[in-house]
Amino acid sequence: MTFSDMMNIGLMQGFAGLSLFSVLLLMGLGLAIIFGQMGVINMAHGEFMTIGAYTIFAISHLTESFAPNLMGAYFPFAIAVAFVVAFVVGWGVEWAFIRHLYKRPLDTLLATWGLSLGMQQIFRSTFGPKEVSPTLPDWLMGSWAPAEGLDIPLNGLFVMALSVFVTCGVLIALYKSRWGLRVRATVANRTMANATGINTKRTDRLTFAIGCGIAGVAGAAFTTIGSTGPTSGSLYIVDAFLVVTFGGAASLLGTVVSAFGIAQTQSVTEFFMSGSNAKVLTLSAIVVILMLRPQGLFASKVRR
Template identity: 45%
Template sequence: MEVFLMQLFNGISVSSILLLAALGLAITFGLMGVINMAHGEFIMTGAYTAYVVQNLFQAALPAGMLDWYCPAAIILSFLTAAVLGYVLERLVICRLYGRTVDSLLVTWGISLILQQAARSIFGSPNVGVKAPSFLEKSLRITGMLSLPYKRLFILVIAVVCLVGVYLLMYKTRQGRNIRAVMQNRDMAASLGVNTRRIDSMTFAIGSGLAGLAGCALTWIGAIGPTLGTNYIVDTFMTVVVGGAGSIVGSVFGAGFIGVGGTAFEFLTNASIGKVLIFLCVIILLQFRPKGIFAISSRALEE
């Protein structure tokens, strides 16, 4: 039972990372109808930003103050990925609305360019980021069951971001405009909503959340130029299962993929577990092709 509970916690931890990556993708996909294959590279951007911030703090501050890189890395990972997403949206993505196949090919090309840029700057070998000392310990529940502080901290970040996105979408004027554009772009524009600004801002926020996911990933494993490709498929499955544009759907999809995949791997092995979770997704989409919590949006209607 203790081993099972530990695996369940690991699944929830994976779900929290998927949720961070999928929140932004769910909103931008529901808003713009663009299949962004470069979303994983925003995760990579956030991870490498945390790596650079750590190195700068190591070079500039005494060893006892190294832990202060953590809040700086979290903020800068979000901002760096958000700025990159904003620039890409203004230069490239804005020309791909309504062109699903073209968006798939172009963003895949962008992902390859960003991966090669990372190899040129940081090299091909994986690099590591040392977690702050206060995250190195574990919360011991029983003799065998202990919860690493690193994964608990990632879970807290995911919950904070989830609450933030909810407040943005449902408690602010900007969020109301986003939901209006998702439901009926032409009507929103006729009522004075600047749809271009909404697109750019939303894409930047979604990219920033992916950067946060990348920062979180640095504390549980090595990072490299292909980091994003390891998570992009699961992130898209999270969005598709939950429903594009739905916050509740993103939470459900992240739990379904993260906890379900971990449970299958625990009961079988890594390869068969992956096959089984894909099979469950296929079966689910046969009955709910728009996702469990699908909402009316331009992307789904088209």
Template identity: 80%
Template sequence: MGLSEMFNIALMQGFAGISLFSVLLLMALGLAIIFGQMGVINMAHGEFMAIGAYTVFLASTLTEKFLPSLIQVYFPFAIVAAFCFSFVAGWVAEWSLIRHLYKRPLDTLLATWGLSLALQQTFRSAISPKEVSPTLPDWLMGSWAPTEGLDIPINGMFVLALTTLVTAGVMIALYRSRWGLRVRATVSNRSMASAIGINTKKTDRLTFAIGCGIAGIAGAAFTTIGSTGPTSGSLYIVDAFLVVTFGGAASLLGTVASAFVISQTQSISEFFMTGSMAKVLTLCLIVVILMIRPQGLFATKVRR
């Protein structure tokens, strides 16, 4: 094997890590908002991702059946619908369940774990117990070959672009919008934020719903690289928590850096060993680094 072939393989493997990085980052962004900013341990976060994925599947099915001429343009609208459905589901979950459990982290863990099991059974009964995949537009298929022997999948580039857009939007919203100001004030000092007129309960509900909506976008992105089943979202929940914890629970910049490090470590390791051993290696490295730096890569000082 020549040097150029080795270089191309390394690039393709690295881009495979970029695809994993994109899905992980979208999942972790929503979780960072919910867990990092609100302190809620949401074990059902993966199921909100699945809601987004199933929304794309249902949009594909309905488009094929009733408007087959629009199959090439439905996907961007399906992504918006995935965000909306996951947002509404998150809003309802916060109103009916989560708002009663603030400052009780173990209770939120058990309650959201029960919610995740209920949603998984709902997916099995209402949609299908088997994995499903949407029909993707032709422009998402195939690959781009900048040089001979180097093939970069188009769907991976699309997911990366979508992730970049969502990440930039979250950053701008959190640091430049009225909602972001309210969130940061509530995190910094809830009592003082309430005293100056911020409706902290409404802020919590909107924040939780936005985090779930971003998970829905992650599910929509996931449909371009894998099939969706009732437990698909739960397969990513542990990795998403690792990303948020490793990066620093209240740091979005840390979440981005952590997702990149974890995805690239796992992807490159899988080239030399089995997938299970690559996960073990990645987890061991994270544990060692957290032992040295328990606050994560980017710690945010919060006034109590």
């Protein structure tokens, strides 16, 4: 094997890590808003990702059956619908369960874990136990070859572009919009925020729903690189929590950096060892770093 071949393999393995990074980043962003900003341990976050993935599958099936001439254009619309569906379900979950459990982290963990099991059963009853995949438009198929022997999948490029777009949107919304101002005021000092006229209960509900909506977008991105089953989301929940805690709770910059580090470490080590050993090595490295720096990579200074 020549040096050029090794270089191409390394670049493709690194790009595979970027695809995983994109999904982890989208999952981590939603969880960072819910867990980092609100302190809610949402064990059902992966199921909101699954909601987004199944929404893409359903719209793909409907488009293929009733409007096959729109197959080339349905995907961006389906991503927006995935966000809306996950947002609405998240709004309802916050109203029905989460609003009664604030400042009770163990109760939120148990309640959302039970919710995740119930949602998995709903998925199994609605879509069946087998994994399904949507029919992707032609422009997401194939690969881009910038050099001989180097093939970069187009779907991976799209997922990366989508994650950059969503990340920039979240940052702009958090620091430039009225919602973001209310969220930051509530996190900094909830009592003072209430005193200034901010409806913190409505802010909590909207924040939780937006976090769930972003998870739905992560599910839409996931459909381009993998098939969807009732338990697909639960496979990413541990990694999503690792991203948030490793980066530093309430730090969106930490979420981006930790998602990149975890995805690249796991992808590169998978080239030299089995997938399970690579995950164990990645987890061990994170545990050691958190032992030395428990607050994460980028700890936010928040007044309590």
